[in-house]
Amino acid sequence: MKLYLFSFLSLILCFGCNTSENKISHAYFGGEIINPSSKYVILTNDEHKADTIRLDGRNRFIFKIDSLKEGMHSFKHGGEYQSILIEAYDSILLRLNTLEFDESLVYTGQGSKKNNYFINEFLENEKEEKHILKLCQLNAGDYKNHIDSLQNSKLKTLERFSDKYEVTPLFNKIAQANINFHYNSCKEVYPLMHHGKFKGAFLKSLPANFYSYRKNINYNDEFFKNYHNYHIFLRHHFNTLSLERYSEKNKNKVFNWGSLGYNIDKLQLIDSLVTHPDIKNELLYHFTIKYLSFSKNAKDSDVVLNSYLDKTTNEKAKLLMTNYSNSIKKLQNGATFPSFDVVDFDNNIFDIYALIKQPTVITFWSHKYYEHFKKSYKKIKSLEEKYPNVTFININIDDYGYEKPKQTLKDCKFNCDNQYLFKTPEESKKTLAIYPMTKTIIIDENQKIVSSNTNMFAMHFEKQLSKLKK
Structure with a gap:
């Protein structure tokens, strides 16, 4: 019956979209979400105009796009998103399961x-x-x-x-x-x-035609300015490009990703070659936050931050980056781990300090990075067996309440031991400067930070654990 109703809806939409009831092009976008993580689907066009579409009681939705601007749109549900091409008089229906978002996604209908x-x-x-x-x-x-x-x-x-x-x-x-x-x-x-x-x-040994396509690069492509690829x-x-410049300045020197010169050159190259403000600001933001998140030198971080602030025109991003930098500085190795409240999956509230009674590893997960979540859980379970002197705490950073992540753990047949979520997600995420999602924090038994941004999948991670007090 469900299949019949869904197919029938497709026929109605296709018929409706082929009529010329007005001169302004339009389209329909709808579908069904299995295991929804929120009550909405958000559809955004190339100009960042967003429409919030509510799911009905059967987790379905339908939306007419008036005054359609043809091109790539993106739809978001929960923390996941995907791109979709919508053209005049399309009637596109999707079906997906949030537990396997991209892998389960299929479309029917015109378009x-x-x-x-x-x-x-x-x-x-x-x-x-x-x-x-x-x-x-x-x-x-x-x-x-x-x-x-x-x-x-x-x-x-x-x-x-x-x-x-x-x-x-x-x-x-x-x-x-x-x-x-x-x-x-x-x-x-x-x-x-x-x-x-x-x-x-x-780099110098590469064939002369290796980068022949570069002569056609458009650094300021208005059409693709918001396009992920x-x-x-x-x-x-x-x-x-920055590697090329770095190599000219540092002949016969071992390359270092974290080199201040390499990263400053990168921001300068972007500033000199990209004039479109949206494209330039996105690139500057991406490389700056990536550098700050891994830098262990406060002075170098300040140099990069100041270079970014001098080049970007996005005032909101300037404030976000400055706040992020300040949070990073408070998380230096040897500093006291900041206090915040977490909630377990029985809805009990704890100060994080109450959970740190021995060397502790804190990791994070989100429905937006579902595959990372599953791999992290399995990795933690194997580490718990090898390092019984270490407490492993895994925190969900989403702002869904505790029922949704609890159900996700249940669906994956994972237990809730040492699983928590933030009581105040936005505030806590800023305090801990959670970027990237692989960020892992190691704390000693005295609640001092041993490592503020390591990665449990890195080769050196277990060496870090082995040095903790038994």
Whole structure:
């Protein structure tokens, strides 16, 4: 019965969207959410105009987009989001399970085929990443041939798809850009991922045509200014451009990701090459917060922060970055861990100090990073067996209340031992400067910080645990 009703709704929408009741183009967007994590779906267009759509009693929704601006939109549910191409008179219906957000996502209705193409390509690229990381250890000629082969294969697949379904020029523009952004990114990361410490010498050894596509780079692309794949490519590109400059200044010197010069050069290159304020501000913010989160030198952090503040035009971001920097400074190794309240899954409230009675590791999870959550839980369980003298506390950072994360643990058949959530999520996240999501904090039995930003999946992590007091 459910399938019949859903199919019937699709027919109604398709029929409705093919009528020309007015001259202003419109479209319909709807669907069904399995295991919803909130009562809403938020649809955002390229100009960041957002519509909040409420789920009904059966966790379904339908929304008419009036005065449609054709192009890429994004929809968000809970902490997860995905991109979707909406064109005039589309009637796109989705179905997804929040426990496997991207993997379960399928579309039906008018406009579904192009978006199923995009989500399938997205999942294929995710699977391909590990393979490409291995390819990075090949010599430059072989690596380029492999990447070019993969890129040409994707372009031929797109050509066959376009011939079969008579897609629009807008679809082709975005689909071709997706492919080029992805594989050009693979070339940008190559010298940084290739084994060896002397990156400068290796960079000079690359074939002359290795970066031939660079002559066509648009650093200020208005059409793709809010497009995730475009920003990912630019991030990788500026990493490599900065490496080139670093290598010229530091000949025959071992490359250091955390070098102040390397990171300052990166901000300067962005400032000199990117003029579009939205694109520039996003890139500056990304690289600055990443540097600050891992830096162990307060003076260098201040230099990078001041460089960022001098270049960005986003006043709100300036305040956020300054506050983030101040929070990082309060979390230096040897400092007393800050106090805050957590809630267990029986709705009991605890001061975090009451839970730190021996060396303690604190990790974090969010529904937005569901795969990380599952891997973290299993990793913690194995570490608990090896290090019984250490308490492992895992905190959910979402602002859903305790029922949703409790149900997620239950669905995964995980127990709630040492599982908590923040009583005041936004305030606590700012206090602990939680970025990136892999951030792990080690505290000694005296509630002093041993490491404010390590990673439990890093090779050196267990060496850090082994040094804790027995």
